[in-house]
Amino acid sequence: MAIAAATLYWWPKQPPLAIRSIAVLPFANAEKGTEYLSDGLAEGLIEDLSQSPHLRVKSRTASFRFKGKPAEPRAIGKDLNVAALVTGNLQRDHLYLELIDSRDGAQLWSKDYPVHLATLGALSRQLAADLSFRLGATMADEAASARKMSPAYDLYLRGRFLLDRRGCNNMLRVRTYFERATQLDPNFALAWAGLGSAYGLYVGNGCMPGSEAMLMEKEMASRAASETTYFWGFAAAERDFRRAIELNPSYAPAHEWYGAHLMRLSRFVESTREVNLAYQLEPFSAPVTSYVCWNLLVQGQYDEAIAFSQRTGEIDWRLVNLSCLASSQLMKGQYEEAITTIRRSSPANADQLADAFRRGGREGYWKKRLELQRNSPVGQAVAYAALGDHDRAFAALDAAFHAHSFGMADFYTNPFLDNLRSDPRFDELARKIGLPQVARK
Numbered sequence: 001m002a003i004a005a006a007t008l009y010w011w012p013k014q015p016p017l018a019i020r021s022i023a024v025l026p027f028a029n030a031e032k033g034t035e036y037l038s039d040g041l042a043e044g045l046i047e048d049l050s051q052s053p054h055l056r057v058k059s060r061t062a063s064f065r066f067k068g069k070p071a072e073p074r075a076i077g078k079d080l081n082v083a084a085l086v087t088g089n090l091q092r093d094h095l096y097l098e099l100i101d102s103r104d105g106a107q108l109w110s111k112d113y114p115v116h117l118a119t120l121g122a123l124s125r126q127l128a129a130d131l132s133f134r135l136g137a138t139m140a141d142e143a144a145s146a147r148k149m150s151p152a153y154d155l156y157l158r159g160r161f162l163l164d165r166r167g168c169n170n171m172l173r174v175r176t177y178f179e180r181a182t183q184l185d186p187n188f189a190l191a192w193a194g195l196g197s198a199y200g201l202y203v204g205n206g207c208m209p210g211s212e213a214m215l216m217e218k219e220m221a222s223r224a225a226s227e228t229t230y231f232w233g234f235a236a237a238e239r240d241f242r243r244a245i246e247l248n249p250s251y252a253p254a255h256e257w258y259g260a261h262l263m264r265l266s267r268f269v270e271s272t273r274e275v276n277l278a279y280q281l282e283p284f285s286a287p288v289t290s291y292v293c294w295n296l297l298v299q300g301q302y303d304e305a306i307a308f309s310q311r312t313g314e315i316d317w318r319l320v321n322l323s324c325l326a327s328s329q330l331m332k333g334q335y336e337e338a339i340t341t342i343r344r345s346s347p348a349n350a351d352q353l354a355d356a357f358r359r360g361g362r363e364g365y366w367k368k369r370l371e372l373q374r375n376s377p378v379g380q381a382v383a384y385a386a387l388g389d390h391d392r393a394f395a396a397l398d399a400a401f402h403a404h405s406f407g408m409a410d411f412y413t414n415p416f417l418d419n420l421r422s423d424p425r426f427d428e429l430a431r432k433i434g435l436p437q438v439a440r441k
Contacts, residue, residue, distance in 0.1 A: 019083045019108075019135055022049065023058035025076070026067040027088035027095070038090040039064075040157030041124055045086065048128035055135060058082060059252060061285040065318075077102020080284075084108065086131065090115065097127065099134065109134050152185035159194055174198045182240075189247030193254035196240030196261070234434055237261055252281035256288050259295065264409050265436055268299050290321035293328070298413040302328045317344070331415055335365055363387065378407035382416040393417070394425050401429060408433060 024046045029038035043060050050057045058080050066076055073085055082102055089096045092115075099109040111130060113123060159177030162170040175198040181191035241258035244251060259274030275295045278288045289312050296305035305328040313320045322345045329338035335357055343350035349372055356368035366386040373379030377400035384393035400408050411417060412435045420426050427437045 020054065021056040021058075021082040022084045022086065022135070023063045023076070023080045023082045024049070024086040025071060025088075026064050027090050029090040031090075031092065034090070036157050036161035038088070039161055040153075041090070041095070041127065042088065043157075043160070044124045044153075045127050045131070048124075049131065049135075052132065052135075056082075059282045059285060061252070061282055061287065065286075073100045073102045073105040095123070095127075097131075099131065150185060152181040152188055152191065155181040155184070156188065156191045156194065159191070159198075163194060163198065171198060187247055189244045189251055189254070192240045192247065193244035193251060193257065196237045196244060197253070197257045234261070234265065250281060252278045252285065252288060255281065256285075256291055260291055263291075263295055263298055263413060266413055268295070271295055272299075284316075284319065286319050286321075289319045290324060293321050293324035297324055297328050297331070298415065300331075300415065302331045306332070327416070335362065376407075377403065377405050378411065378414075381411075382414070385417050385420055388419075390420060390423060393420060394423070394429075397429060401432065409435075412437075 024042050027038040027042045029035050042063075046057055046060050046063065049055055062080060071085070071087055077083070077085060080102075085100045085102050087098045087100060095113045095115050097111050097113065098107055100106070101108050113126065115123060155177045159174045159181065162174045162177070175195065178191050178195035178198055181188055182195060185191065238258075238261060241254060241261060244254040245258065248254065255274045255278035259271045259278060262268075262271035262274060272295055275288070275291045278285075279292050282288050289308075293305050293309055296302075296308060305324060309320050309325040309328070322341055326338040326341040329335075329341060336354075339350050339354050339357065342353065352372070353365055353368050356364040358364075360367065366383050370380060370383035370387070373383055377396045381393045381396035381400065384390075384396060397408075397411065399405075400411075407414075412430045412433075417426075430437050
C-alpha cells in the first residue's frame with residue numbers, strides 16, 4: 001500500500017510538458033492478424049487527444065503516411081510541424097508507448113501496458129488519459145471514450161482497416177462491418193462516414209461485374225425506397241454521409257467523401273462547400289487536396305486547378321494529384337506540360353506520349369493514349385471522344401456500364417466527354433446510372 005500511495009502522490013507532481021502540437025504515428029505490430037487493433041488504437045488516440053482545445057493534433061491521414069517507415073523523429077517532426085511524436089509497439093500481450101521530442105529525438109515519457117482483447121476499450125481510454133495528463137491537455141469527452149468499450153468500435157476498426165487497403169476482396173466485408181457498427185450504435189459518426197464511402201469505393205474499384213452486381217442492386221433497392229433502379233447507390237451514400245457530418249462536423253473524410261459524391265451529381269455549389277471544409281480541416285491530406293483539384297476541374301476551372309496544384313506542389317508534391325493536374329493541362333491544350341506532369345509518376349508512359357506528340361501532334365497523343373488505356377473502358381472512351389469517334393466512345397462507355405467499371409459514376413462530369421453531350425445516348429446512359437442530367441456551362 002505504501003508503494004501505491006507514493007506512486008499516486010509523486011506522479012501528479014510532474015509538471016505538464018510545454019508541448020502544444022503532437023502526432024500519433026501508426027503503431028508497430030508484427031502480428032498481421034491483429035494489425036487492425038494497432039491501427040485502431042493509434043486512430044482512437046488521435047481522436048481522443050484532438051478533443052483538447054489546447055493541443056494541436058495531426059490528423060490520421062497525415063500521420064499514417066509514415067506507416068511501415070523508419071521512425072526518424074526529427075525528420076518526421078519537421079515534415080508534420082509538430083513538437084512531439086507518440087509511437088507504439090503492440091506485441092501479443094503488451095503495448096509499449098513512447099512520447100518523443102521531435103526536435104532532438106529524446107524520450108520524454110514511456111509506459112508499458114498489458115493488453116487483453118476483452119479490455120481494449122479500457123486500454124484505449126487509459127492511453128488517452130495518461131498522455132493527456134502528461135501533456136496537461138483536457139481529457140476526451142466521456143461519450144467518445146465510452147464508445148471504445150463497445151462492440152461497435154471493434155467492428156468499426158475492422159472495417160476501417162480493410163477500407164484503407166481497398167481491393168475487391170475487402171469491400172463487401174468493409175460494408176458489412178460498418179453496417180453492423182451503425183446498427184449497434186446509430187450515433188457513431190465515423191462508422192456512418194465509412195459506410196457511405198464503402199458504397200462508392202466498392203463500385204469505383206470495379207469490384208462488381210456481372211451477376212453479383214445485379215444481386216447487390218436488388219439488395220440495395222430493398223434497403224432504401226429511393227434506390228429502386230440504380231446500382232450506384234447515390235441515395236444510400238448521401239444518407240450516410242449526411243448522418244456522419246451531423247454527428248461529427250469536424251470529421252474531414254466525411255466532408256471529403258461527401259464532396260466527391262456531390263461532384264458526381266453535378267451539385268457543384270455544395271461540393272465546393274464540402275471539399276473546402278475538408279481542406280480547412282486537413283490541408284495536408286493528399287486525398288483532400290486531390291478532391292479540391294478535381295472539384296475545380298469538373299467545373300471547367302482549369303487555370304484554378306493548375307494554380308492550386310502548383311501551390312500545393314511547392315509544399316510537397318506528394319500532396320498533388322498528378323492525374324488531375326495533367327488533365328487540367330490537357331483541357332487547356334498544354335500537351336507538353338501535361339506530359340511533364342505524367343513523367344513524375346510514369347516515366348515510361350510519358351516517353352511514349354512525348355514521342356507520339358512529336359510525331360503526330362494532338363491526334364498522335366490521343367492515339368497513343370488509346371493504346372495505353374486498352375484495359376480501361378472509360379479511358380478508351382475518353383480517347384475515342386478526343387479523336388472524334390463518337391460511336392466507339394459510346395461503345396466503350398456501354399461496355400464500362402455493364403461491367404460497372406471504375407469511373408462510370410463520374411462520367412457525366414468528365415470534361416473530356418463534353419463533346420458527346422449533344423448525342424441522346426449520353427443522357428440515356430446517365431439515366432441508367434441514376435445521374436441527374438445537368439447542362440454544362
